[in-house]
Amino acid sequence: MFNYSFRWNQALAALPQMLDGARVTLGIALQSMAIGLVLAVVLTLCRRSGNWFAAAIATGWVEIARNTPGLFQIYMAHFGLGAFGIHLSPFTALLSGIAFNNAGYLAENFRGALTAIPETQTRAARSLGLSGGQTFQLIVLPQMLRIAFLPTTNQMVWAILMTSLGVTVGMNADLAGVTQELNARSFRTFEFFAIAAVIYYLITKAVTLAARLVAWRLFIY
Amino acid sequence: MPTTALTLADLAFLAQGAGLTLAITAVAVACGTVLGILCGILRVQFGPFWTAPLTFLLDVFRSVPLLIRLVLANAAQSIAKLGWGPFTTSCIVLSLYTAAYCTEIVRGAIVAVPQPLRRASRSLGLSWRQDMTFVVAPLATRVALPSWIGLTLGVMKDSALVLWLGLIELLRASQILVTRLQEPLLILMICGGIYFLLSFPIARLGGLLEKRWSPR
Amino acid sequence: MIEIQNVRKSFGSLEVLKGIDLTVHKGEVVTIIGGSGSGKSTLLTCINGLEPIASGRIVVDGIDVHGKGTNLDALRSKIGIVFQQWNAFPHYTGLENVMLAPRKVLGLTRQAAEEIALKHLTAVGLADKLTVYPTRLSGGQQQRMAIARALAMSPEYMLFDEVTSALDPMLVGEVLDTLRMLASQGMTMICVTHEMKFAREVSDRVAFFHRGVMAEIAPPDALFGAPREPETRAFLAATH
Numbered sequence: 006m007f008n009y010s011f012r013w014n015q016a017l018a019a020l021p022q023m024l025d026g027a028r029v030t031l032g033i034a035l036q037s038m039a040i041g042l043v044l045a046v047v048l049t050l051c052r053r054s055g056n057w058f059a060a061a062i063a064t065g066w067v068e069i070a071r072n073t074p075g076l077f078q079i080y081m082a083h084f085g086l087g088a089f090g091i092h093l094s095p096f097t098a099l100l101s102g103i104a105f106n107n108a109g110y111l112a113e114n115f116r117g118a119l120t121a122i123p124e125t126q127t128r129a130a131r132s133l134g135l136s137g138g139q140t141f142q143l144i145v146l147p148q149m150l151r152i153a154f155l156p157t158t159n160q161m162v163w164a165i166l167m168t169s170l171g172v173t174v175g176m177n178a179d180l181a182g183v184t185q186e187l188n189a190r191s192f193r194t195f196e197f198f199a200i201a202a203v204i205y206y207l208i209t210k211a212v213t214l215a216a217r218l219v220a221w222r223l224f225i226y
Numbered sequence: 227m228p229t230t231a232l233t234l235a236d237l238a239f240l241a242q243g244a245g246l247t248l249a250i251t252a253v254a255v256a257c258g259t260v261l262g263i264l265c266g267i268l269r270v271q272f273g274p275f276w277t278a279p280l281t282f283l284l285d286v287f288r289s290v291p292l293l294i295r296l297v298l299a300n301a302a303q304s305i306a307k308l309g310w311g312p313f314t315t316s317c318i319v320l321s322l323y324t325a326a327y328c329t330e331i332v333r334g335a336i337v338a339v340p341q342p343l344r345r346a347s348r349s350l351g352l353s354w355r356q357d358m359t360f361v362v363a364p365l366a367t368r369v370a371l372p373s374w375i376g377l378t379l380g381v382m383k384d385s386a387l388v389l390w391l392g393l394i395e396l397l398r399a400s401q402i403l404v405t406r407l408q409e410p411l412l413i414l415m416i417c418g419g420i421y422f423l424l425s426f427p428i429a430r431l432g433g434l435l436e437k438r439w440s441p442r
Numbered sequence: 443m444i445e446i447q448n449v450r451k452s453f454g455s456l457e458v459l460k461g462i463d464l465t466v467h468k469g470e471v472v473t474i475i476g477g478s479g480s481g482k483s484t485l486l487t488c489i490n491g492l493e494p495i496a497s498g499r500i501v502v503d504g505i506d507v508h509g510k511g512t513n514l515d516a517l518r519s520k521i522g523i524v525f526q527q528w529n530a531f532p533h534y535t536g537l538e539n540v541m542l543a544p545r546k547v548l549g550l551t552r553q554a555a556e557e558i559a560l561k562h563l564t565a566v567g568l569a570d571k572l573t574v575y576p577t578r579l580s581g582g583q584q585q586r587m588a589i590a591r592a593l594a595m596s597p598e599y600m601l602f603d604e605v606t607s608a609l610d611p612m613l614v615g616e617v618l619d620t621l622r623m624l625a626s627q628g629m630t631m632i633c634v635t636h637e638m639k640f641a642r643e644v645s646d647r648v649a650f651f652h653r654g655v656m657a658e659i660a661p662p663d664a665l666f667g668a669p670r671e672p673e674t675r676a677f678l679a680a681t682h
Contacts, residue, residue, distance in 0.1 A: 009305040072425035073418045074383035077397055081414055084404055088411035129529035129588075132490055133543035133595060134519035143546065147533045162289070169291035173390065181293065195301035202290045202298060209289040 016196035019187050023197075026183030027204050033171075033179060034164040034212075037100055041107025041160070046146070048112040049119070063112065070109020075167050078102040083174040096178070099171035103164055110160050111153070118152035119145070151224050158216040162209050169205070180204060231407045237416075243399030244420050250313070250395065251382040254320030258381070259374070261321065262328020267358075269329060270336045287326035293387050295319050300391055312391035320381060320388075327377050335370035336362060368439045375432035379425050396420060443467055444489060444599060444632070449498035451484060458484050460654040461498070466632060468598075471625045473633045473641040476651030477677060482634045483526075485651075486601045489632070490514075490521040502599070519547050522592030526604040528584040530576030536563060537572040540591045548595070555594075562590035566620050582613030586620050593624075600624065602633040638681055642666050650674045 051063035070078065079102030082093055093101065122145060130140040150157075169181035176182045184201040188194050265284065269277045287295070299319045303310045310318070339362050347361045348354075389398035400417035404410045444466040451459040458481040466472050474482040487493040489500055491507045491514045500507040505517060531539050540559035544550045550558070563569055566586040576584050585605055592600060602621065606614045618640050625631060625644045635641055641648050642662045649659040652673045658665060669675045 068426060069418070069422065072379075072383075072429060073421040074386040074397065076386045077383075077414070077418055077421060080397065080401070081418065084401075084410040085414045088409075123527070123529075125525060125527050125529045126531065128487075128492060129525065130531075132492060132518055132521075132523045133591065134515045134547040135543060136515050139546055143542065144531055151533065166289075166291040169293045170387070172293070181291065184294075194297060195305055198294055198298045198301060202286075202294050205291055205294060206286055206289045 011196060012193055013196055015191065016187075016193055016200055019197070020200070022187070023180060023183055023200060023204060026178065026180035027208060029178045030165065030168045030180040030205075031208060031212075033096075033100055033103070033168045034161065037103035037107055037164050037168075038161050040100075040104040041111055041164070042157075044104065044108035045111035045115055048108060049115045049149075050141070052112070052116065053119075066105075067109045067112050070106050071113060075102065075106050075163075076170050076173065078105050079167075079170055079174060095171060095174045095176040098174055099168065099176050099179075102170075103167045106167065107160055107164055110163070111157060114153045114156040114160070115149055117156075118149045121152050122148050154216075154220055154224070158213060158220075161212055161216065165205070165209055165212065230409060230412060232403070232409065232412065236403055236407070239403065240396065240399050240416065240420070243394055243396040244424070246393060247382065247385055247395040247397075248424075250316055250320060250385045250388060250393075251378070253317045254324050254381055254385070255378050257317070257321035258324020259328050261325035263332050265325060265329040266332025266336065269333045284326040284329055287322055292319070292323060292384055293390055295323070296387060296391055312388070312393050316385075316388040316391060316393060320385060323384070324377065324381050327380075328374070331370050331373045331377065332366070334373075335366035338369045339365045372432045372436035372439070375428060375435070379429055379432075382424065383421065443501075443503060444630075445499075445501040446485070446489070447499045447501070449485070449488065449500060450496045451481075451488060451493065452496055458654050459488070459495070462654075462656055464649065464656060464659070466599075466630065468630055469628050470646045471629075471631045471633070471644050472647050472649060473635055473645040474649045474651055475635065475638065475641055475677070476657075479653075480651040481654040482651045483603050486523065486603045486632065486634060489601060490518050490523055492523075515547065519543070519595045520597050521599045521601065522595060522597035523601040523603065524585070524588050524592055524605050526607045528581065528588045528605075528608075530579070530584045530587055532576050535573050535575055536568060536579070536587050539576065539587060540594045543591070544594050558594050558596075559590070562593045563587070565593075565623070566590045567616070580613060581609045582616045585609065585613075585617050589617075589620055589624075598630060600629055600631045602631065602635070604634050604636065606635070606637060636681070638666070638678075650677065652677070 048063040048066060051059040054060060079099055082102040082105070083095065083098035086093060126144055126148070127140055130144045131137070135143065168179050171179055172181040172185050177186055180201055184197050188197045191197070265280060268280065274281065296316065296319050300312070300315050303315055343365075344357060344361065347357045352360070385395060386397040389395060389401070394402065396417060400413050403413045407413065444464075446462055446464040449459055449462045450457065458479075460481075462481075462485060464472070474485070476482050484493065488495050489502070489507065491512070495508055502517065502521065505512060507514075507517065531542070534542060537556065537559050540563055541552070541555040544555040544558055545552065560569070560572070563572060566589055568583060568586055568590065571579060571583060571587070576587070579587065589605075605621070606617050609617065614637070618637060621631070621633065621640070622644055633641070633645075645662045647659055648662045648665045650657050650665065650669075650671070650673070652671075658669065658671045658674045660670075665674065666678065669678060
């Protein structure tokens, strides 16, 4: 049945290159999360603002992010923006596509988290003389981030998985890109991608574990 | 009025791609759900210790990018000379992908059925099978359905990745048109619009069910 | 001085305040009693502008609370309010809960705010709970912390909205003791309460609210000893 001879040594020799790729993967995921979190807070504020225009744009963003494929969003950043004369490199296209997606999903998580914070918290803060902005920043936001922490960790895992899509727009520095280049040169597809799979698994596990540690340190109350 | 080189034939080409997207989704969700229900019941019935290997395997399916698994599965079937086409390979990978998430949904839903209720049904003399069929299944379905709808939509969106194996589904069809017609924005917007129309109403329905069926 | 003049307010088609007139002088303790839905809690949230009013006027120290251009945040820092639900901020410790408003609203330094917070937490008997998060405190302790939090702004008026209603019976006493202490220090207070004994003991005047109307207001001995209105008599008979 198998007259294919596995050449693991050849694949393992490329491990340092792949680990470099893994670092890039993790970097893109972290950056996309940082941007996504900030944007999600902005989207949440827009949706709460009572300004119908801002709310409509934010809602549109959230629904598009959640109802079209992540790969489509990356394509849009890479090919679609060309119509406006904006030509993004594979790296920027990948990063902005994932950040767009993260922002949409995180904003929706935040909306759910907000319903879990009693209205009386805002009331108590306002009655102490805190302004609306201060109340959001000091009372609502920290509690919202805590309640949404678990779904946010899940989104981080999704962000890591999504980075692999970069290869479809010509990204060659991240783990999937490096693996694909090695594969194109040697045709040891199975070996290279199996090693990549193991590395991805370890990255997601490490990130999940790290998130748990952070939660444990941060949310002592 | 901006002119476009897009013809009706091109739109039909996109529709064909959308058809393939739906076909793969249907097969993957059907197989994955059956498998997920089986694995979910196994996990509840035999406890975390005996099902640890299964849990680990499903966790791997959720922690390795779909694209990597597609390539890996395709390479594996070619090494093993199974002769699967890209469609079969894609369906199998996506089915396992669905099953990995579905198992968790099913497990969570079964656990959510209150234990006293199950004791009550067993003490009435119902067998395990009858308890599962007439008490657990209807209640667990209510808990599971909104998440399951979310999963189905997730699979539909993620099925775009099978383009890497050369299948011309909706996104790949759009990309081909983009390359030929050089009108990326218009074509991608049509493509995104189709995805949105397929996904949004069902997502809303899921949200509605979740609200209506959640306790209180 | 708090002057409430012919205040009306509705929630939808339900009119909860049907023209309330009440003046509370500096140093006075006024308690408001009455059945649920009589509008007494709503009045308190109108006094510090948390709720808008339909008509009438509420004037605090010459400032129209619901007037255009009134700086509500500044006004609120001199009217403290404590609610039935104690609303401790769960992500801050006891000390941080009390320090928050002095720092952010009054702009005090961390050190100055801490000093004030310490003073008030000690006064309500929570000096040993400074670094504890609210989830580890009992309801009574959380409520006393909420009182200290309001007092830390050095308010000139304190509003208490059924502050013991959500507490276990065992814990009511410790919170009432705190209120008694405040009253004895000459704080101007409006308390909505169901604790008749407490109302009788600390109040200068007791007001009875019935269906959005202030049916009767009198010194406690008069109101409890010889109520004028039949509604007051019926209410007092039912609560005994």
